[in-house]
Amino acid sequence: MSVEERKISRFELLMDAGFGAQKAGDILIRAFARMGKYVYIEPMIPAEISPPPRTRPALSGVIIRVADFDITNIGNDTDLIVASHEIVLDRRLDDEETNANCRVLLDMGDKKANEQSYENVCKRLTKLGISTFPFEIDAEAKALIQGLSGSGQNMYYLGMLSAIYNMSKEIVEAEIQMTFGKKLSEDVYNKNIKIFGNGYAYAKANILFSIEVAGHPRQTEKILIDGNTSMSMGIIDAGIKLFSGYPITPASSIMHTLAKLFPSYGGVVHQAEDEIAAIGAAIGSYFGGVPAITCTSGPGLSLKQEFIGYAAAAEIPLIVIDAQRSGPSTGMPTKTEQSDLPAALFGNHGDNTKVIISVANVIDCFYAPQMARYFTEKLRVPVFIMSDFMTANSYKVIDKMKPTEMNSVEEIQDFVLERFHINRLPDHIEMVRDNQSTPGIPGQMRRVTGLNSDHLGQINYFSKTSQRAHAVRNAKIHEVRKALKKPEIFGPEEGEVLVVGWGSSRGVIEEAINNCRTQGISASGMHFRIVYPFPTMIKDIFSRFKKVVTVELSYGDEHKLSPLAMLLRAETLVDVQLLIAQATGRPLRPRITMEKIKELIS
Amino acid sequence: MSTQTEIKPAEPVTLKSLNTDNPRWCAGCGDFGILMGMKRFMVDQQLPPHLTVNVSGIGCSGRTPNYINTYGVHAIHGRPITVALGLALARPDLNLFISSGDGDALSIGGNHLIHGVNKNFNCVFLLFDNELYALTKSQTSPTTRKGHPTNTQPSGTYLEPLNPMALVLGIGASFVASTADWMPDHLANTITAAFKHKGFSFVHISQRCPHYDPNAFDYKTSAWFSFLKHENGIPPDKRIAEKTEVVEHDPSNLGDAFKHASAPQRYFGLFYQNPNKPCYDEILRKQIESAEKKPRSKILDRFQI
Numbered sequence: 001m002s003v004e005e006r007k008i009s010r011f012e013l014l015m016d017a018g019f020g021a022q023k024a025g026d027i028l029i030r031a032f033a034r035m036g037k038y039v040y041i042e043p044m045i046p047a048e049i050s051p052p053p054r055t056r057p058a059l060s061g062v063i064i065r066v067a068d069f070d071i072t073n074i075g076n077d078t079d080l081i082v083a084s085h086e087i088v089l090d091r092r093l094d095d096e097e098t099n100a101n102c103r104v105l106l107d108m109g110d111k112k113a114n115e116q117s118y119e120n121v122c123k124r125l126t127k128l129g130i131s132t133f134p135f136e137i138d139a140e141a142k143a144l145i146q147g148l149s150g151s152g153q154n155m156y157y158l159g160m161l162s163a164i165y166n167m168s169k170e171i172v173e174a175e176i177q178m179t180f181g182k183k184l185s186e187d188v189y190n191k192n193i194k195i196f197g198n199g200y201a202y203a204k205a206n207i208l209f210s211i212e213v214a215g216h217p218r219q220t221e222k223i224l225i226d227g228n229t230s231m232s233m234g235i236i237d238a239g240i241k242l243f244s245g246y247p248i249t250p251a252s253s254i255m256h257t258l259a260k261l262f263p264s265y266g267g268v269v270h271q272a273e274d275e276i277a278a279i280g281a282a283i284g285s286y287f288g289g290v291p292a293i294t295c296t297s298g299p300g301l302s303l304k305q306e307f308i309g310y311a312a313a314a315e316i317p318l319i320v321i322d323a324q325r326s327g328p329s330t331g332m333p334t335k336t337e338q339s340d341l342p343a344a345l346f347g348n349h350g351d352n353t354k355v356i357i358s359v360a361n362v363i364d365c366f367y368a369p370q371m372a373r374y375f376t377e378k379l380r381v382p383v384f385i386m387s388d389f390m391t392a393n394s395y396k397v398i399d400k401m402k403p404t405e406m407n408s409v410e411e412i413q414d415f416v417l418e419r420f421h422i423n424r425l426p427d428h429i430e431m432v433r434d435n436q437s438t439p440g441i442p443g444q445m446r447r448v449t450g451l452n453s454d455h456l457g458q459i460n461y462f463s464k465t466s467q468r469a470h471a472v473r474n475a476k477i478h479e480v481r482k483a484l485k486k487p488e489i490f491g492p493e494e495g496e497v498l499v500v501g502w503g504s505s506r507g508v509i510e511e512a513i514n515n516c517r518t519q520g521i522s523a524s525g526m527h528f529r530i531v532y533p534f535p536t537m538i539k540d541i542f543s544r545f546k547k548v549v550t551v552e553l554s555y556g557d558e559h560k561l562s563p564l565a566m567l568l569r570a571e572t573l574v575d576v577q578l579l580i581a582q583a584t585g586r587p588l589r590p591r592i593t594m595e596k597i598k599e600l601i602s
Numbered sequence: 603m604s605t606q607t608e609i610k611p612a613e614p615v616t617l618k619s620l621n622t623d624n625p626r627w628c629a630g631c632g633d634f635g636i637l638m639g640m641k642r643f644m645v646d647q648q649l650p651p652h653l654t655v656n657v658s659g660i661g662c663s664g665r666t667p668n669y670i671n672t673y674g675v676h677a678i679h680g681r682p683i684t685v686a687l688g689l690a691l692a693r694p695d696l697n698l699f700i701s702s703g704d705g706d707a708l709s710i711g712g713n714h715l716i717h718g719v720n721k722n723f724n725c726v727f728l729l730f731d732n733e734l735y736a737l738t739k740s741q742t743s744p745t746t747r748k749g750h751p752t753n754t755q756p757s758g759t760y761l762e763p764l765n766p767m768a769l770v771l772g773i774g775a776s777f778v779a780s781t782a783d784w785m786p787d788h789l790a791n792t793i794t795a796a797f798k799h800k801g802f803s804f805v806h807i808s809q810r811c812p813h814y815d816p817n818a819f820d821y822k823t824s825a826w827f828s829f830l831k832h833e834n835g836i837p838p839d840k841r842i843a844e845k846t847e848v849v850e851h852d853p854s855n856l857g858d859a860f861k862h863a864s865a866p867q868r869y870f871g872l873f874y875q876n877p878n879k880p881c882y883d884e885i886l887r888k889q890i891e892s893a894e895k896k897p898r899s900k901i902l903d904r905f906q907i
Contacts, residue, residue: 033907223905233901242691263893265901268691268886273717277684280677280714284657284688287675288696292688310678366902397907405898439673439689439696442613442652447622447667447674458623459668 003166005212008067011080011165013157014088017060018050020154025062026395027179028161031172032066033224033397036215040065041395042074042587044092047249047333054110056091066165068214072361072507074394076591078102080164080211082157085110086121093121095586098130105133105160105207109142133207135160141198144191152195159199166212169200221400227391230365230401231321232257235293236265238370239406240319242292244270244281249333250389251297251323275303279320283307286317287448289438291373295321299330301343308382309348312473314448315431317376317383319369320344324388326585335585336389338503339554341563344384345532353473355379355480356532357420358386360506364529365391366401367416374409378425379476380436386531388553390587391504420529423483429476432469433457477533484535491517491524494544496601499579501551502528502564505588509551512593523597532567539572547600549579551593556581615648617641625669632783632809633662636730637669639789640699644672646790647797654697657686659706661737663730663809666701680711683718683727690723690883697797698725705735708744708764719775721882722801726793729766729804732811733818740814750815767863767873770804771856776879777803778859779836779872783810784821788829788839788870795836795872801881808868830862830871838871 015021022043029039042063051057065075077099083089084107098104104125111118125132137145137156145152155176162172176196180189225233232254235243243262245255259269272278278294285292296304301322311318324340326332346352355375359365368385376383404413417424434455437444451459452466488506490513501509506527513525524545528534542548548568556562561569562581569576579596580588613619620641627633644654656667660679667674673696677685682700690698707715707729718727734752735741741754745766749758770778777799781792789807796803808819820826824846829838831848838848851858851871859874 030907218907222907223902224907225902225905229905236901237898242688244688263889264896265898266890266895268890270687270691270886272684273713276681277687277714277717280681280684281688281691283677284675284685284690285692286688287685288655288689288693290692292692306678307681314675314677316675400902400906403898403901437673439655439693440652442650445651445671445673447672447676449668449674449676450678451676 002209003212004209005214007069007213008065008071008075009080009211009213010063010065010075010078011082011161012061012063012078012092013082013161014059014061014092015084015154015157016053016058016088017046017048019060019084020151021061023179024154024158025064027158027172027175029064029395030175030178030224031162031167033222034171034175035168036217037213038067038070038397039395040071040074042390043393045334045393054085054087056087059088059091061088061092066213068216072510073590074390074587076589081105082161083107084153084157086114086118090121090124093124093128097586098128100129103131103133105135108134108136135202135206138198138202141195144195148188148191152192155192155195156199159196159201160203160207163200163203164207164210166210172196222397223400224395224397225362226393226395227359227362227365227387228253228323228393229257230362231359231369231385231387232261234366234369236262236267237366237403237405238291238373240291240293240369240373241267242270242282242285242290243267243295244272244278244292245295246272246275246278246300248275248297248300250325250392251295251300251321253392254295254321254323275300276307279304279307279318283311283316283318287439291317291377293319293321293369295323297323297325297333298327298340301340301347305347305349308354309350309352310450311382312348312353313450315380315433315436316448317380319372319376319383319385321385321387323392324386326583332585334389336504336587337553337583337585338388338505339563339583340386341502341531341554341567344386351470351473353477354382354384354532355477356384356386356530358503358529358531359391360504360527360529361391362394362396363398363401364419367419370404370406370412370416371420373406374412375480377409379429379479380431381473381476386503388504421485421487422480422530423485425479425483429479430472432472480530481533481536484530484533486537486541487535488527488529489524489541490514490527493524493541495522495524496546497523497597498526498542498545498548499523499551499593499597500526500528500548500564500568500576502531505551505553508588508590508593511590512597515590515594516597521597521601523601531564534568534571538568539574542572542574542576548574548576549600550576551580551588552578553583553588554581555583615645615651617645620644620651620671622669622671626665627662628813630810630812631662632732632811633666633730635783635786636728636789636807636809637666639783639786639793640666640670642786642790643793643797647794649697653695654699655689656699656701657682657689658701659703659711661703661706661735662732663701663703663706680706680709681714682706683711683714686725687718687721687723687883690725691886694724694883694887700725700727702727702729704729704731704733704745704766705743708766708769715770716773719770719773719802719804722776722879723883724800724802724881726796726803727805728793729806730809731766731806732809732815733763734811734815736811736814747818765863766806768860771859771863771874774879775804775874776801776876778874779804780806780808780870782808782819782821782870785839785842785870788836791836799875800877801879827868827870830869830873832872834875835872
């Protein structure tokens with residue numbers, strides 16, 4: 001048996017929805033993390049609950065990237081796939097994310113009844129040059145699975161993967177215990193452990209290779225957390241006291257997490273009757289002086305727009321999280337995209353004045369809520385936190401963040417401002433209305449309206465008052481523009497190509513640029529955490545590159561610019577081009593980004 | 603959050619202290635009567651204006667918060683209930699009043715009315731029902747009577763009007779009362795009773811619109827309506843009650859409340875009151891009280907590997 005030592009490896013477990021592929025993945029990455037390895041996991045989830053098994057829409061699984069160094073993205077392609085039957089595998093092969101050395105372990109249990117279908121998929125694998133390892137769950141495990149009404153199959157695959165990745169059986173079993181110990185009856189739990197053991201033993205005996213990714217003892221305190229959970233914890237840490245939302249994928253899990261934990265930290269979760277009611281309650285709370293937040297995804301963002309414009313006009317603080325998914329309309333609820341930028345920035349009618357924060361990773365998710373609070377309470381304009389399906393759902397091992405326990409926004413710490421590349425805002429910022437009191441103060445009865453108002457808060461329709469109100473609101477955004485520092489830059493600030501992105505593309509840009517530079521390619525990268533407004537110096541930086549291009553998970557072609565490219569062109573008059581503008585629902589890949597950079601230079 | 607430096611002590615509440623700049627409603631508009639009823643109630647109860655928030659939607663009724671010297675949120679069309687609920691959750695110390703019209707509450711905001719009633723959060727909800735859209739210049743609303751011509755249904759409104767009283771009774775309102783803009787005593791007493799009720803107090807107000815539908819309510823006569831009376835109810839308007847029928851009605855009797863709500867005859871008074879319906883805002887606050895307090899400093903410990 002050969003042990004292949006790797007610094008990094010990516011593998012997948014593909015099953016029918018509802019059979020626990022994600023559970024198995026979670027257990028495995030926790031075990032990896034305990035053994036000192038770095039992991040990044042992307043769940044593949046159908047938008048439906050449990051589509052009929054053995055159909056293409058039923059594909060549900062996990063992609064796991066494991067390494068002996070810190071990883072920032074889900075990577076390029078897959079080394080190994082374990083698939084529960086030929087149909088989910090066939091569906092996944094369509095995404096073209098396997099590499100030349102990819103191995104597929106295909107469960108042949110369904111073959112008898114589906115000879116032709118299996119044959120076709122096996123032919124496809126041969127054509128792709130993928131080595132196939134057929135296997136079947138042993139009779140004893142099969143009987144146990146049957147006894148558990150079909151569940152437990154994931155434990156067999158978990159066992160196989162644990163063996164293939166040279167995992168300590170005890171550590172994985174300890175994680176199974178952590179996950180199921182309290183939830184399952186002793187009998188069911190023992191059966192699951194037995195199935196796991198059989199899968200482990202089978203792979204040890206029959207799979208004649210194993211992959212060893214080195215681990216290191218932990219030097220610092222590490223946590224394993226996903227983007228939405230990190231955001232939930234950040235909401236609590238930021239001193240926000242009301243969360244109001246409406247169920248929508250992929251934002252909902254923030255509401256689920258807070259529903260369990262928020263009361264212990266003095267917070268309330270309000271599940272509203274619709275998206276509009278959710279944002280209305282957040283606005284009401286903030287008018288009452290109590291920091292609040294609402295959270296949504298694409299379709300919900302469209303519904304919230306009127307209130308977003310209202311908050312800007314009435315000068316009531318407002319924070320909206322948008323966990324972006326593939327659109328337009330319902331699109332692909334469980335696929336990632338970055339196409340909501342224009343809707344966030346320009347979505348309400350009339351003039352738009354807002355600040356847009358994006359999160360590049362799960363650490364940003366933790367600090368973004370306090371950054372958002374800082375902006376919205378200082379400026380009284382709507383502030384967005386733009387996340388996406390990928391960031392929201394992927395888990396990562398990271399250094400444990402430092403809670404700041406914010407009460408008032410003036411307490412915001414320098415390292416948080418630094419993280420978002422911004423200086424402190426001035427103490428005094430002019431408001432449209434002089435009176436910004438919170439209810440409870442005698443003699444200061446503040447009344448707000450979406451109608452045009454003068455500095456005394458009186459409604460009028462005079463030309464000068466309207467122009468002034470616009471100028472004052474926009475000056476708030478200009479204050480942010482002035483306070484912004486240089487965005488994060490990878491590589492030197494001059495050269496052939498500058499690759500620009502925002503939000504979750506950071507890790508891919510960083511990895512692609514690092515790889516380019518080790519190959520002597522003159523490429524640099526730029527990443528925006530605050531996506532609007534832009535700092536003023538970017539035009540200068542752009543001018544020092546022969547080409548400036550964007551990578552975006554958003555549609556674009558030769559006639560239509562993707563959103564970031566369009567904005568950057570408008571703001572800088574630099575001929576920003578599209579390097580990647582894809583709307584496949586799949587994350588960006590560092591190698592493809594690097595190949596595109598090479599093409600562009602040659 | 604930010605506060606102004608100069609804080610004046612609370613002064614006695616007078617009609618004058620509640621004035622703001624002049625309302626911009628048309629002459630003879632029923633909204634003046636409702637505004638006066640609201641002010642009289644505040645003076646009677648000496649309700650501190652700095653602890654009172656008037657929330658409204660859009661329409662003629664929506665202007666109300668701008669015309670009374672309390673805190674105020676003149677929000678967007680159909681959604682004042684959502685803002686008020688956020689305030690109720692955040693600030694249980696505040697007295698909340700919602701002004702909404704028949705278009706605002708029953709058409710664009712119908713969903714929120716259903717859920718405001720069902721959540722039963724503590725506020726007074728005033729439905730200014732002039733039976734049409736007025737600020738947008740005479741269009742058919744859910745309560746426009748059949749046959750009445752409007753700019754959108756010029757040959758006469760097509761459908762029978764929706765019955766707001768039966769609607770809210772049907773979805774389990776804990777307090778349902780009806781009054782009219784031209785009965786100042788009854789109006790102020792109704793608001794008082796609504797204010798004293800804990801929960802979502804629904805007050806229907808028949809409101810004149812002399813500009814677009816002067817014939818909607820024959821406010822000079824009284825034969826077309828009756829008062830509901832009960833020791834636990836709202837006293838009938840003294841001057842008007844002499845000239846019309848007064849019916850004894852126990853506000854704990856939901857069946858009779860439905861009968862009165864569905865009758866061709868219009869009734870003013872307290873239709874229904876259930877003091878025991880749970881309040882959503884209170885339930886959420888109690889969660890905080892009963893939860894084990896945890897320090898934020900350890901918030902990430904549970905994710906440690």
